[in-house]
Amino acid sequence: MEDFLARVVTVEWHFQHDAGRPFAETSAELAARHPEHADLIAQFGPRFGETIPGPIPGxxxxxxxxxxxxxxxxxxxxxxxxxxxxxxxxxxxxxxxxxxxxxxxxxxxxxxxxxxxxxxxxxxxxxxxxxxxxxxxxxxxxxxxxxxxxxxxxxxxxxxxxxxxxxxxxxx
Missing domain, CATH: 3.40.50.1000 (HAD superfamily/HAD-like)
Known part of the structure; x- marks a missing residue:
């Protein structure tokens, strides 16, 4: 899984969402480049909240x-x-x-x-x-x-x- 995250779901890919690109677009492009991970890529959007560890103490x-x-x-x-x-x-x-x-x-x-x-x-x-x-x-x-x-x-x-x-x- 860490290999998948490091190779496929990169900060650069995610940053496109912060800049306003829709997840449907970016995930379709990424899945086309990495069809072997299409199911995992599709889960990123609905499960995005799980990627945030929580508030910084204090x-x-x-x-x-x-x-x-x-x-x-x-x-x-x-x-x-x-x-x-x-x-x-x-x-x-x-x-x-x-x-x-x-x-x-x-x-x-x-x-x-x-x-x-x-x-x-x-x-x-x-x-x-x-x-x-x-x-x-x-x-x-x-x-x-x-x-x-x-x-x-x-x-x-x-x-x-x-x-x-x-x-x-x-x-x-």
Whole structure:
């Protein structure tokens, strides 16, 4: 199975969904290239939620703390439009705390494309320097900073919490 994942279901293949390509298209193309794995490829879409290991320890609590403190929460996520709705529904208690969530697959643009940050700033009604952007990829943070966001490269929840306290967004 690991060989199948490494050779066939690649990050590059999956990233097409985040950019807005429908699973039916990408899976048909992949199955045509790897007919011996067509059944497994077909299962990826319906079972996508199983590929996500769960929240990073301490992160949901940070979101809850920020929300309780009245900090407006917005998100930009690289995620398939098709896979987003069921994933969001399964984690409604977390995502309902956000005022708006920009989903790359719906917009057909992905981080770190500057256009997604420009859209987010307009859609969320943010001016340069008004919002902290947290992401685990340095290239995404750099692109967010270029668009006028204040950046934080996420490493772990305790480090983020300390930064939020230092910025006065939450109490120690």
């Amino acid at each position: 992160s949901p609590e940070i979101v809850e703390t920020l929300d309780a403190a009245g900090v407006p929460l917005f998100a930009i996520t690289n995620f398939s439009a098709e896979f987003w709705a069921p994933f969001r529904a399964d984690h409604a208690a977390l995502f309902d705390r956000f005022r708006d969530i920009l989903v790359s697959g719906e917009e057909k643009m992905v981080k770190p494309d500057p256009a997604i940050f420009d859209l987010a700033m307009r859609r969320f009604g943010l001016a340069p320097g008004e919002a902290l952007f947290v992401d685990d990829r340095a290239e995404n943070v750099a692109a967010g900073e270029a668009a006028g966001l204040i950046g934080h490269v996420f490493r772990d929840a305790p480090t983020l919490r300390a930064d939020l306290v230092a910025r006065g967004l939450i109490a120690a």
